[in-house]
Amino acid sequence: MARYVLLKLGRSLVVVWGAFTASFILLYTLPASPVELLFNPEERNDISPEAYAQIEQQYGFDRPVFVQYLARLWAALHLDFGSSVQNGKPVVTAIAEALPKTVVLAVAALVIAALIALAVAWVATYIESPWLRNFIAGLPPLLVSFPSFLLGLIIIRVFSFQLGWFPPISRDGLHGLVLPAFALAIPVAGPIAQLLLRNFTTEYSSPYVLTSFSKGLRKATVINGDVLRNASLPALTQGGIIVGELLAGAVITETIFSRNGIGRLTEQAVRAQDVPVVQGVVMFVALAFVTVNFIVDVTYPLIDPRLKAAREGMSV
Numbered sequence: 001m002a003r004y005v006l007l008k009l010g011r012s013l014v015v016v017w018g019a020f021t022a023s024f025i026l027l028y029t030l031p032a033s034p035v036e037l038l039f040n041p042e043e044r045n046d047i048s049p050e051a052y053a054q055i056e057q058q059y060g061f062d063r064p065v066f067v068q069y070l071a072r073l074w075a076a077l078h079l080d081f082g083s084s085v086q087n088g089k090p091v092v093t094a095i096a097e098a099l100p101k102t103v104v105l106a107v108a109a110l111v112i113a114a115l116i117a118l119a120v121a122w123v124a125t126y127i128e129s130p131w132l133r134n135f136i137a138g139l140p141p142l143l144v145s146f147p148s149f150l151l152g153l154i155i156i157r158v159f160s161f162q163l164g165w166f167p168p169i170s171r172d173g174l175h176g177l178v179l180p181a182f183a184l185a186i187p188v189a190g191p192i193a194q195l196l197l198r199n200f201t202t203e204y205s206s207p208y209v210l211t212s213f214s215k216g217l218r219k220a221t222v223i224n225g226d227v228l229r230n231a232s233l234p235a236l237t238q239g240g241i242i243v244g245e246l247l248a249g250a251v252i253t254e255t256i257f258s259r260n261g262i263g264r265l266t267e268q269a270v271r272a273q274d275v276p277v278v279q280g281v282v283m284f285v286a287l288a289f290v291t292v293n294f295i296v297d298v299t300y301p302l303i304d305p306r307l308k309a310a311r312e313g314m315s316v
Helices: 002-029 041-046 049-059 065-077 091-126 130-137 139-145 148-162 178-204 207-214 219-256 262-271 275-303 305-315
Strands: none
Touching (some): 091 178, 091 219, 130 139, 139 178, 148 219, 219 275, 262 275
């Protein structure tokens, strides 16, 4: 088990290092001088060459690229990504201030997405009508293909402007969380529902289901028992993908609903060409992605006895 954990940890570190290296190359070496990205395009012509040289020396851009890379990598290991160009605030502080609202939104969206996906898979497995079952089974691809920005605009149009149930701009509290949470949850529910539906179908055709029916158990009881438990376990393997979709969707959702968070911070940093903040957000997303995948990879064999037995058999 220790060897397995170390292997997964090593892979996670390689992914984080790769994300840092890629972000450094794209943000600090291509396509233009990073000094030019520190200023508004309208102000660049008013800056003298002497000021450019002074700024390059101040930020260390006058040094060789490899030296800059090592210096920034060492600083990143100490959670130092510099300061925001917009307000001078440390990048880590800016991310820490925006993180709580994004976490609340992501958790709420994940719960809603899981409930929607579970309902789709359960109903499609339980009902007997073939055409209705096929209709419900066709919902997950529709959820996946629905653009987040269009869904958010439709939700605001219907539930804010027409019905007046919720505010169009996200506010603190549960009332302002409902619309952005559903707008973020619906596209995420698609892949979860696809996986659950496939697993439900596989488990429902297993021999132990026939044994349960022979004992006189009702269909709902069989589905809620071993079928639900065994079919839900593989969904854990989608943890990293789901986190990636939540964080990517948060950029659009928080922008549409004017909700302060990591997504809104990213949108503002990209628009203002705030390179340190952009790289800090990239590294945060990479860390979140590999952390969730690492936790899933380590705990999944412990939860599923079949994988644990297989691993023990291979070690023997």
